[in-house]
Amino acid sequence: MKRAIITILVLLTAGAGFAPAQAKHPSELKYPALKYEPPSPAAFRVVYAGGLRAYVQPDKSLPLFNITAVVNCGDLYVPKDKTGLGRVLGDQLIKGGTATREGQAIEDRVDFLGGTLSFMVGERTASLSLSVLSKDLDEGLALFFDVLRNPAFREEPLKLAKARFVEQLRQANDNPSQVLSREFDRLLYGDNALTWQATKATYEGVAAADLKAFHARYFKPGNVILAVSGDFDKAALKAKIEKLTAGWKGGAVAFPALPTSFPAPEPGVYFIQKAINQGYISLGHLGLEDTNPDYYAVQVMNFILGGGSFTSRITSKVRSDEGLSYNQGSRFTYRWGLPGTFSGYVQTKSETVGYAISLILDEFDRIRREPVSDAEMETAVNYYLESFADSFQSPQSTMMSFANLEMTGKPMDYYKNYRARIQAVTKAKVQEAAGKYIRPDTAVILIVGDFEPCDKGGDKWPGPLAKLGKLHRIQLTDPMTGQETKTP
Numbered sequence: 001m002k003r004a005i006i007t008i009l010v011l012l013t014a015g016a017g018f019a020p021a022q023a024k025h026p027s028e029l030k031y032p033a034l035k036y037e038p039p040s041p042a043a044f045r046v047v048y049a050g051g052l053r054a055y056v057q058p059d060k061s062l063p064l065f066n067i068t069a070v071v072n073c074g075d076l077y078v079p080k081d082k083t084g085l086g087r088v089l090g091d092q093l094i095k096g097g098t099a100t101r102e103g104q105a106i107e108d109r110v111d112f113l114g115g116t117l118s119f120m121v122g123e124r125t126a127s128l129s130l131s132v133l134s135k136d137l138d139e140g141l142a143l144f145f146d147v148l149r150n151p152a153f154r155e156e157p158l159k160l161a162k163a164r165f166v167e168q169l170r171q172a173n174d175n176p177s178q179v180l181s182r183e184f185d186r187l188l189y190g191d192n193a194l195t196w197q198a199t200k201a202t203y204e205g206v207a208a209a210d211l212k213a214f215h216a217r218y219f220k221p222g223n224v225i226l227a228v229s230g231d232f233d234k235a236a237l238k239a240k241i242e243k244l245t246a247g248w249k250g251g252a253v254a255f256p257a258l259p260t261s262f263p264a265p266e267p268g269v270y271f272i273q274k275a276i277n278q279g280y281i282s283l284g285h286l287g288l289e290d291t292n293p294d295y296y297a298v299q300v301m302n303f304i305l306g307g308g309s310f311t312s313r314i315t316s317k318v319r320s321d322e323g324l325s326y327n328q329g330s331r332f333t334y335r336w337g338l339p340g341t342f343s344g345y346v347q348t349k350s351e352t353v354g355y356a357i358s359l360i361l362d363e364f365d366r367i368r369r370e371p372v373s374d375a376e377m378e379t380a381v382n383y384y385l386e387s388f389a390d391s392f393q394s395p396q397s398t399m400m401s402f403a404n405l406e407m408t409g410k411p412m413d414y415y416k417n418y419r420a421r422i423q424a425v426t427k428a429k430v431q432e433a434a435g436k437y438i439r440p441d442t443a444v445i446l447i448v449g450d451f452e453p454c455d456k457g458g459d460k461w462p463g464p465l466a467k468l469g470k471l472h473r474i475q476l477t478d479p480m481t482g483q484e485t486k487t488p
Contacts, residue, residue, distance in 0.1 A: 036389045038415040041402040049242045050249070053406070054226035055399040058234050065137045065230035066396040068129040069148055070403045073218035074122050076193045077256050081205065084165065084198030085214060088206050090121040091161045093128065096153040096211075098146045103157055106143060115140060117147070123194075124336050125407060126218075134231035138240065145244040148224075151215055153208040166200050172479035176280045176448045177347075183272060183474060184282045184446050188341055190263040193256075199482040220250025227403040229395035258337060262286060265444050268469030272448045272476060279353035279449035283360065284343030285442050290334040291410070296421045297433040298332055303380040304430065305367050305438075306330025306344060306360075311379055313363050314344060324348045324356050332437075336408045342437060350453035355461030357445060357468060364443075367434045371427050384422045391415070445469065 044055045075086035094117060097103035110117045115132035128148055132140035173179055186195045228237070288298065306314035306329035318328045327347040333340040344360040392398045405414055445468055447454060457463035465471055475484045 036392075038388075038392060039398065040416075041405065041412050044399060044402060046238065048221075048238060048245065050221040050245055052221040052224060052226065052241075052245055052248075054228055054241075055402040055406075056226075056228045056234060056237070057395040057399055058232055059229050059395040060231050063134045063231050064131065065134045065140060065232060066129075066131045066228065067141070067144060068127050068227045068396070068400060068403070069144075070225045070227065070400075070407050071126045071128075071219060072124065072223045072253070072255075072407060073126050073214070074124040076123050076258060077218070078193070078214070080193070080196055081202060082210060083196045083202045085206050085210060086121040086126075087165060087198065088158070088161055088203070089211055089214060090119055090126070091165075092153055092158055092211060093119045093151050093215075094147055095157045095161070096151055096208075097157070098150040098152050100150075101143075101146065103154065106147065110140075110143065113140065117143065119147075125404075137230075137232060141240055141244060145241075148219065149245075149248055151211070153211045155208060158206075158208055158211075162203050162206065165198070165203050166480075169198070169200060169203075169479040172197075173476055173485075176274055176276060176278075179272060179274070179476070180280045180282055180446060180448045183270075183448075183476075184284075184343065184444075185341070187265050187270060187444050187446060188262065188284075188286050189259070192259040194259060194335075194338070197477075197479065197482065200480045201482075218253060220253060221245065221248050222250060223253045225403040225407050227396065227399035229399050262339075264442070266470065266472070267442055267444060268472060269445045269447065269465050270472045270474050271451055271454070271465070272446070272474045273451050274448055275450050276448075277350055277450070277453075278347055279350055279356075279447050279454050280347050281353065281357060281445065281447050282343045282345045283357060283443050283445040284341060285439055285444065287332045287334075287340040287342040288437060289337070289339055294433050294436065297425045297429040298437055299384065300377070300380045300422065300425045301367065301372075301430045301433045301437075302330055302332050303383060304372050304376045305363060305434070307332075308380060308383065311376075313367070314346075314360055317359050317363060318346055318348075318356055322355075322359065324352050324359075328356070328360075330360075350450055351456065351458035352461070353447060353449060353454040354457045354463055354465055354468065358461055361440060361468075364438050364440050368431070368438055370431075372430050374427075377425075377427055377430070381422055381425065385419055388419055446474075 041055065044057050046054045046056050048054060078085045094106060095103040097106065106117070110130075110132075113132050113136045115130065115136065117128075117130050119128045120126065128144070130140055130144045182195075182197070189195050226241075288294065292298075304313060306312045309315065310320070312329060314329050318324050319326065325346050325348045328345065330342070330344045332342050344364065346356045346360060348356045391401045401415070405412065447465070455463045455465050477483060478485050
């Protein structure tokens with residue numbers, strides 16, 4: 001007991017000796033620089049029999065097994081008369097069952113194992129993901145590859161899915177933010193696979209034979225990359241996967257041509273009438289691909305302009321200073337192999353729509369003509385440097401990062417060089433990128449709202465909206481038919 005008391009006193013005395021060095025204010029706290037080096041993708045890359053590629057990392061920290069198959073296929077490869085097939089496929093690959101298993105039986109069994117099995121289809125990639133306890137690895141793998149290779153697309157679940165999607169079309173024009181996003185893309189990209197919308201006829205036209213043909217065309221071993229992590233022996237896993245994929249054949253995949261040219265919409269204001277008390281706004285134009293060498297400068301520039309949460313210029317001006325909105329900013333979107341979009345955005349009261357737009361346009365102009373500050377640069381660059389490790393938070397996210405890197409054709413040293421390229425961005429490069437990739441003179445301003453109060457404006461910015469550019473009224477289409485609605 002006496003020894004314990006002496007030990008406590010010694011510790012308290014030692015702690016007191018350090019007291020003068022302790023921070024008196026949070027601003028005085030100092031932390032060591034974050035040090036993280038991403039692993040090399042080559043260390044995890046495996047090629048199984050049949051040309052099936054994989055990124056594999058054993059991890060004994062938890063008794064779990066994770067596997068995702070990334071497939072080069074998606075909505076952009078669907079013919080126009082079958083628009084919606086990707087969504088149906090995303091719903092039915094599991095629910096439609098396999099040659100030997102009912103879909104409900106598959107879902108029930110995965111639930112019984114305490115695991116998860118999911119499938120999703122995007123623009124150009126689809127992914128099937130399984131997570132189970134490592135003790136159930138064998139059964140989980142068998143289910144996973146059965147779904148991946150042998151979907152049956154049974155008629156009854158397919159019929160129910162199509163009926164459900166057709167019914168959901170009735171609400172497609174009800175959400176202003178979804179209308180804004182859809183119509184903004186349509187303005188900038190025109191009429192092609194990027195903007196085609198499913199209708200009652202196209203959903204009902206998707207048959208099991210169409211799903212099977214689409215699956216057969218793209219679900220080939222050379223068109224799939226696996227991301228695998230968890231508690232397993234790497235050599236034993238290889239043997240299991242090669243046994244389950246034996247006989248899986250397929251040659252080169254012929255992909256449809258992607259859009260290569262896009263319309264140049266007339267600059268000005270485009271208005272969609274909805275009887276609501278707010279305006280939903282996007283203003284901008286086409287952007288750039290993420291393979292563009294200016295990508296890093298654009299990222300830093302956009303963080304300062306409107307992508308940096310509460311620190312960005314648009315948020316500070318529109319929200320903090322003027323109190324006009326809770327949702328505002330700027331963004332560059334990116335698409336694999338295609339130009340993305342650039343937009344400023346805001347949601348605000350009808351009478352302040354014009355004023356909010358004018359403030360965003362002012363910020364577009366300011367970042368083009370004035371150098372950004374040292375403090376803004378430091379905040380933006382540090383954000384990207386300090387968030388870099390987010391892609392590697394777990395073994396599975398790391399393997400997925402590498403699988404997507406290879407699938408999209410980016411250089412395998414992308415992550416190795418990423419931070420150096422961010423650090424190489426200067427204030428001059430930010431201003432140069434702003435001048436090159438923000439073009440207010442070609443921007444379209446799309447508004448979803450109630451026209452009369454939006455057009456009238458308010459005390460700080462009296463209307464009309466035509467002061468911002470030539471006014472165009474957009475008539476929404478009936479999502480059921482794809483034809484223009486008859487109501488204003």
